[in-house]
Amino acid sequence: MTWIAQNLWLIPVLPLVASGVIAVNKQRQRKLAATLAIGSMFVAFLLSLCAFSATLLHHGENGLFREVAGFNWFQFGGQWLHLDWVLDPLTAIMLVMVSFVSLLIFIFSVGYMAHDENFMRFFGFLSLFAAAMLGVVIANNLLLFFICWELVGLTSYLLIGFWYHKPSAAAAAKKAFITTRIGDLGLLLGMVWLYAETGTLNFYAAGHGCLESSALTAMVTHITAAGMAVSTAIGLLIFLGAVGKSGQLPLHVWLPDAMEGPTPVSALIHAATMVAAGVFLVARVYPLMAAGAVVGEHGVPVTTALNVVTWIGALTAIFAASIAVAQTDIKRILAYSTVSQLGYMMLGLGVGGVAVGMFHLITHAFFKALLFLGSGSVIHGCHEEQDVRKMGGLKKFMPVTFATYAIGMLALSGFPLFFSGFWSKDEILHSAHGWPVSHIPFFLGCTGALLTAFYMTRQVALVFFGKYRGGVRESAAHSQSHGKNKPSCHENNHAKPHESPAVMTVPLVILAGFAILLGFVGTPAWPWFDGFLTGEPVGFNLGKLTEGGTLGLMLASAVIVFTGLGLGWWLYGKRLRQTVGESDVLQVAQPAVYRLLENKYFIDEIYEATVIRFNARAAWFCDFLDRWIWGGMVLLAAWTTLGLSRLYRFTDEFVVNLGFDAGCETLREGGGGMSKWQNGRVQTYLRVIGVALVVLVLFLIWGRRS
């Protein structure tokens, strides 16, 4: 066993300790908080690199490196609960990604949150989040996974509601927490059921784990209700947890609202890492999902569970992409884009296996973090303005931000050959094309790709091109009405937008570098990433680029991307928006469709009218039951008791007490009467004795005579 696998627990524990130390320190020690958080994250990153290199250098059985270590937590019945962590390529790559992105975002936050009075709290929460997320990644036990998963949800809640004095932020935090909780219920049920079936929650345990062949075979052969294998049912329940966390249909509503949090939070939690936890979960339990598969012609497993994953992913991808077209808030556009890209990841997992989905997860983490931090930089530069209609022309004012943002945008759109998004998305589309069940997900994915290129072009055109539309008075009114904790904004109100400080732009540049470079580890010519995750050796072979329709598909997706970019530029770039109040080009062309998209297909309103109303009714009914039926019973019992106690009091006071009192009084009076004899005068006693003697003598005499 390697040293790093044995000590993998250090990686989440370091940020956890940092968060604890920050929490107990005084409010003012900003430097300490930032140093602790960034320092612990840096060490965690180095350890992650160690773990990563261990998986690169060592090879286990079947070429796949996997080491498990852990400890006994507690005993119940005859069983020990064994908490384990696992080091395998999937864990290693996620560890490096999460710790690296977190590190950069921590550094960015130092600049972004510089003026916030709750700087310490922010870094404490961020560290706690990083600890929980790293815990999710290393967990080899579904229970440990679930604990960390819930911690991640908690910190997400805390950070969305970080500016809790804004009612919208507080509401968004609540919404995020409750919506993901619906999914977590499924995960919990799945976990309990899994334990009932296999008797263990450890994923891998030398042949006894629940994801290993003996347990899987048992679960596949066990048929439960509606002809489903137990493995399918458990897989679907676990997938429900992933749906909630990764913002898939129909539980996606919380993710766009989560943008109420500070922008680094959006970048770290709601774009790069936490929302990817759902995808990671599916990738982790992939053996369960794929158990008992009918292997298709391309060697890809097809099961009911994976079909559901595929369909949900494909529908989410196009659904969210279409909404993103008509949004005006810079962060909301990115949020819907995230939902859409998470759909792609699910689609990739469903049609192509772990490597396909995870590759997009990793590349997406980098370029989406880049885009969010870029938008944070834009928002910071424009004095807390988030409406893209009030921006424009920022290319001139913020050159670094513009350059990096453009790279992120091209990566997200999937610009051919040079950007990571192209390779990862292409791999998904390729797998979807070869999916034996249906071709519809492929077409949905292609349309989604077109829309992605389109809305990103629209956003960049609106934000960075044209002339600056943010009026001085408007921005002043805006930042005051929002009442953010940033006094410096008010001072700068009369200035033009400005470039952000180096502490914010340097992470952007680093992320931009990765947004380009990462794509090359997973091209069809050199699918190193696939090989790394599956443990099979891969070679460099340019010929594969032209094999089996790969080239045709690449060309097709390139055409799609160019169409999207061209369409976006034709509609938004050629004739630039001049004023803030001007209506959107699409709105003029198709008012009904635009309205539908702008209002997010009225999903929130539908939920408001159905689920929430139903919930309110149910709550009212429960209240009624509580107040009148159960409350009535309780009151009845109370009144009965009260009546009985009155009766007892009456008997006590008037029968027992009075009788006793009367007895006492008599005794006392008797005692008082007797005590009159005892008057203390000796002569009286003597007199009584004398009289008594006389009486006695008389009695004796008289008695003898008769």
Added chain:
Amino acid sequence: MTPLQGCLLVSALLFAIGFAGAVTRRNSILALVGIELMLNAANLNFIAFWRYGAHPEALTGMMVVIFSIAIAAAEAAVGLALIIAIYRHYRTVNLDEIKDLKG
């Protein structure tokens, strides 16, 4: 009337006078005097029952009476000491005023 009856009569008279004195006198010394009279009546009875009894030659009655007189002397000394102590405490020897033991 036999000599015994005469003696008993005198003794009873003496006892009654002593009793009356002990009960009616307010002065505690006089009450003590009454008690002494009653004691002497009892002594007279001892003598009478011995002198006119079954064995006048045995001197038992005489012995008892001498003992009794000795005890009476000691008792009178104790009684007088008590009276002095009471007087020191209450500044009076009036029996009506000494009633601290009442119930």
